[in-house]
Amino acid sequence: MTARIIGVFIALLMALPAQATSVMTSIKPLQLIAAGLVTQDDTVDVLLPPGASPHSYALKPSDIRGLNQADVTVWVGPELELFLSKLLEDKPLVLTLTQVENMPLRHFDGGHHHHHGHDHGEHNIDPHLWLGPKTTRVAAQAITDALIEAAPDKAEQYQANLTRFNEQLDQTVADIQQDLASRIQSGYFVFHDAYGYFEDAFGLEKTGHFTVDPSQKPGAKTLVTIRRGLLNHDATCIFTEPQFNPALIDAVTRHNDVNVLALDPLATSIPVAPDSYQVFLKDLGNRFTRCLKHETTD
Secondary structure, three states, X not given: OXXXXXXXXHXXXXXXXOOOOEEEEOOHHHHHHHHXXXXXXXXXXXXXXXXXXXXXXXXXXXHHHHHHHOOEEEEOOOOOOHXXXXXOOOOOOEEEHHHOOOEEEEEOOOOEXXXXXXXXXXOOEOOOHHHOHHXXXXXXXXXXXXXXXXXXXXXXXXXXXXXXXXXXXXXXXXXXXXXXXXXXXXXXXXXXXXXXXXXXXXXXXOOEEEEOOOOOOOOHHHHHHXXXXXXXXXXXXXXXXXXXXXXXXXXXXXXXXXXXXXXXXXXXXXXXXXXXXXXXXXXXXXXXXXXXXXXXXX
16 A cells, blocks of 8 residues: 555656746846747746846846846856846856856957856956857857756756757858848948957958947047048948937938948847747848848838
8 A cells, every 4th residue: 555655646746847947147138048948837037127238237126036036047247247246156056158168258359269267357358148159059058057957857858949949040040141141341330349249150340339338428539430431431331229329320420321220239129939049140130131231221
């Protein structure tokens, strides 16, 4: 009788649904990546609300509660979300992407560097790693490893999701490369010097940028340089961002034949779904293609 009871108990345990894993990401693009890797039972939340800047966000008590309740926390690192550094110091299962082994990080001086977590205080590291397919693949593997550590019983599902994620990413990259193949070889300016990983991946080279830090307005000298570049036809396209002051665009584009399109590196308008990251990257590629082919303006 005892053996039968134990057998029934084991059967009931096996029939129970897998324990849900809760993931908290700092910014929405990381939420999109994680959404393609978790199981249906898991949850993936994001800390920063729409429109908030990771460079200057102030945590609320509800944010701290959410972080404390998460099984896995994913952030870029102190190079981007400095406000999280102290809070995450002693928290278990925190994934700091700039410290992931073999993450092919860029530097703002244009150099590349395989980072091993020993020099994360370097201020010239480009933290916008979610904008490049190579770095995203490494991030996806690291997130999958963290999920398996949190819920080893779901390892097979997580590995299958990672395989699917990478296959979809490969197809997205191929689609973007094909679209960009027919672009006109012309220069462009970006508002925020954030797109280096994307540009490296697809052979693009910007003429210049308005600012390195989006919280800092460009100076008069920068605006004069950009306007001169447009007048000289060094560039025929400008990429803005949602927080960009339209008056500054008017100041440099007045009397110039220039395409203006918006880019949103934080994926504000992309709905969260298992394939959302690929949708985001494809939208980014489409906007570069449209502007560089002189097809339309926003």
